[in-house]
Amino acid sequence: MAHPAPSTFTGAADVIAVLVLLTEFAMLRAPLLRSQVRLYAFQSLVVTVLAIVVAATRHIDELYVLAALSFALKVVIVPKIVLRLLSNSEVALAGSSAYGVATMTLIAIAVSIFSFFSIGALHLQSTALPSTALAISVAVVLVAFVLIILRSDVVSQAIGFFSLENGVSVASLVVASGLPVIVDVAFLFDLLVAVVVFGVLMRVHQGRSKTLSTDSLDRLKG
């Protein structure tokens, strides 16, 4: 069976999704917490561009509002909050990891391949929807898990969660762009609240243990 050439929209969505995944890999190997936050801001910017592309090609005007909100929140406010938190911290600006860069990247590649095959196995045959972008966004989610599991400092773990949300955003933009915009705004608002809570807890942790590392969080067991 001959495959039809992908449409411009599919092509654009796939390229953007790949960029988001590559940024996720870059976050995984970024040694400094600061650069990790900047990579997150860049990743959010790419997701915002995707929202604009979807809004323009599918003529969904509400998505422009969403893009604006997502830009303000994820590209400007969240990175700013986290960077301020880092500048208040005098200790351990370099992230920590249990494994070397090579091992982490290999594990991330393995989980990405897993997600490509498992989404591929669903046989989503739809001309209107780019299923490649869906597979990539699931890969972003899984690599974010790798980041959270292998990095042992509160900033990387929080950033891991935020970037996981970016992965879900990509999925939502490509397969559920018609979702009522009020729901999208509710999702974004929830993210903002979550950021505040993560911020509060990071500060509490930093205040108590004088470090950003999660190594001391091992008292509760059994």
Add this chain to the structure above:
Amino acid sequence: MNTVLIAIVVIPLVSTIVTWWTPLQASRVVTVASGFAVFVLSLTLVPSATSHTFLAAGPALRADALSVVFLVPTTFLYATTAIFSVGYLHPPSGDAGKRYTRHFYAGLNAFCWAMAVAPIVNGLALLWVAIEVTTVVSALLVAIDDTDGATEAAWKYVLLASLGLGIALLATIVMYYAGTRVFGSSYDLSYPQLLAEAHRFPKDVVRLADILAVVGFGTKMGLVPVHTWLPDAHSEAPTPISALLSGALLATSFYAILRFFQVSMRCLGPTYPRNVLLAFGLASLVLAALYLLSQRDLKRLLAYSSVEHMGILAIGMSFSAPIAIVGVLLHVIAHGTAKGTAFFGAGSVVRKFKTKDLLRIRGGVALLPWSGPMLVLAVLGLSAMPPFGIFRSEFLIVSGGLSDPHDAVAAILVVLVTLAFFGLSWFTTETMLTPAPAMLTARLKRGETSRFIVVAMVLGLVALTVIGVHVPGQLSDLLHHAASELEVTR
């Protein structure tokens, strides 16, 4: 337009705002009043939810029998926890105490607001939003005591629960995608629409959504292997919050899973959604039963008992007999009531003995003349002893399971529940009934720390006994109604 639904949304929200500004005494009164108002309002929904197919207020609020089954125990715990908190919470005087009071009471009301709203919103998207709100509010409440343990527990909780909800959001989006085949690219995820057309959704996509939802919301429900935050958060949070986490929050997450279950049943037929829940349920029950045998911390013991009961709920849903489903829904109510009461008792013990270590607590029944015996009764209730509600609900689940073609699962269920019974009741009865050494009785005078704790526990035990001895007719109708909503496959 149903004004009761609107009132249930508005009242706790107003008390959240009010308690942020009022001093301790006023916050106590407002919270108790708000809890009881919402509980009574939710009781008034019971007869109407069975006589109508559903109640609605605008496009966003909708309550059917299944919603009300989850709303009633949540609001009951809201009311009793409000009373318990009056007796339990003694913040220090001064600014620190004022700040603590404000955070605690505003947080408590906001937490209960989100949990009361979750079952009555119309649609999977709004449901996700409500459950995410419960996470962020409760994470702050877990951290409120500002100890090393509380900070660690709160961090683990917020991280794991957020990741779980990230997966649950993906499940919601995948379900949305499944619906676009039928409804076109723009629609809202409201239940009537989804349930009416679910049989036309693409099956593979719904399978993916179902398992993502069970893993995602299962993280908040405490299903093994994604339960690891649960014992930490339950043991380190202030006791009123532990009671709400265990009795109401876990059930709310189970409610979300059931909504996905409902759609999956209509699309895929019964086998797949039941097997997914069976796998997670068995894992939870096995692990919890083993951990219950080796616990030395009173609140962790109760936390693992929650994992056990969530496992029972998941297994119960995998049985095909309608009576098992009725049992599961009754179990939601009975477990909320019993676990709340047990945590209230644990709070009384912790206040008295200043420790959660089961090896250092002795003579609880003698030193705490009311809450001591009632804690023993609540724990026996949790272990499914008659005449308490959990006996009846587990009996229904097991008898449903035995009529199943695969009755081996019901046999395994009985064995594991017995094992859990030994762990739970052995340690608590030993702690509470062994006479205290003379040194301890001399230091701690016989007597209750607060009569409000006793009142909250009496209310819980009365409710638990009522649903154990004789389920009121309207409640029984409600349960059967909700069970039939869950069973429809096509």
